[in-house]
Amino acid sequence: MPALPVTGNLAQRAAMASVLVASLLLVLKLLAVSRTGSAAMLGSLADTGLDLVASLVTLLGVRVAATPADHNHRFGHGKAEALAALFQVALIAVAAVAIGWRSAHHFTGQHVVASADYGIGVSVIAIVFSIGLIAYQRHVVMRTGSLAIGTDSLHYQSDLVLNLSVIAALALEQYAGIRGADPLFGVAIALWLAWGAWTSANTAIDHLMDREWPLEERDRFLAIAAQHPELKGIHDLRTRSSGTQRFVQFHVWVDPAMSVFEAHRVMDEVEARLERDFPGVEILIHPDPEGHVDPSAPPVAIST
Structure with missing residues (x-):
């Protein structure tokens, strides 16, 4: 670019x-x-x-x-x-x-x-x-x-x-x-x-009104993110656009025994991979222990 x-x-x-x-x-x-x-x-x-x-x-x-x-x-x-x-x-x-x-x-x-x-x-x-x-x-x-x-x-x-x-x-x-x-x-x-x-x-x-991205684009985003071998699953994906700027946030499941340092490394690697196919998108990733689900979150969960 x-x-x-x-x-x-x-x-x-x-x-x-x-x-x-x-x-x-x-x-x-x-x-x-x-x-x-x-x-x-x-x-x-x-x-x-x-x-x-x-x-x-x-x-x-x-x-x-x-x-x-x-x-x-x-x-x-x-x-x-x-x-x-x-x-x-x-x-x-x-x-x-x-x-x-x-x-x-x-x-x-x-x-x-x-x-x-x-x-x-x-x-x-x-x-x-x-x-x-x-x-x-x-x-x-x-x-x-x-x-x-x-x-x-x-x-x-x-x-x-x-x-x-x-x-x-x-x-x-x-x-x-x-x-x-x-x-x-x-x-x-x-x-x-x-x-x-x-x-x-x-x-x-x-x-x-912060409408979600088209379904095909969200599916492609999830498919790329899910390629990381240390992710146990992805859930609570949210997307929106603001003018020429686009934003994504989602939760990932990782091994509960993983240290904060290791989880941060995994998040950096996932983000770097996504930025190659979605340049300029602001990405926010939240790690959760495997199996954890926020009961107040929308029912959007995709497991890998």
Whole structure:
């Protein structure tokens, strides 16, 4: 893994590139909406505005995530990303309602799309910039493993489909003469934004509520930990995520006759083995004499 200052700088540069691209596209699409009056382009403009907010939040999140734990935040500052995500969800929901309402209004009115070539040109420019940004983000994710940049990259990948839909709407409306195509695509974009808000809200709430890791990942973690020959069993596994930080704690059964020094050595070896497959995860292991079970603990016990 690269040194922490290098990964932090690369992640922040990727976040800054995302902010710059979103700012440029926001200006271009604002001009395109004023020229075309397209509901689909309006939806694309709203999505780009949300992209800018998301990119700014990603930049802030990368910086906050690099802030060390302090006296008042012993587990770090990862929850700030989930709170910021909920703020984004509120913006996305409002934009989806507004775009859906305007698109529905265009169905009943005498809405005419103008200057479709201008709107198509802006959408093509947006696609080119998005492809370049995604390529750079992938490079940074490969170097740093940043979850924040990886998530931002997924968002811009979905923008490629969105911009293609805008091109289709404008071409069908003005060149193919299919009336109603533009507001229809506008409604589809509004629904797509609403679905994105719903899924983002669920993810943010899962982080705030300390949802467990996926079952497959927990099973893989346990399988690696159980490989140590001096462990008699593993129980009371608990996992959670906080922004880009992840935490695991669990109890292990060891020989009751084992000294504290020997038990500490075993815990260090188990932790070192796990860190190779789960880098950056904060691990807390509690040794118990073989067979001991805390009656107040949740019924999650896996024996080796």
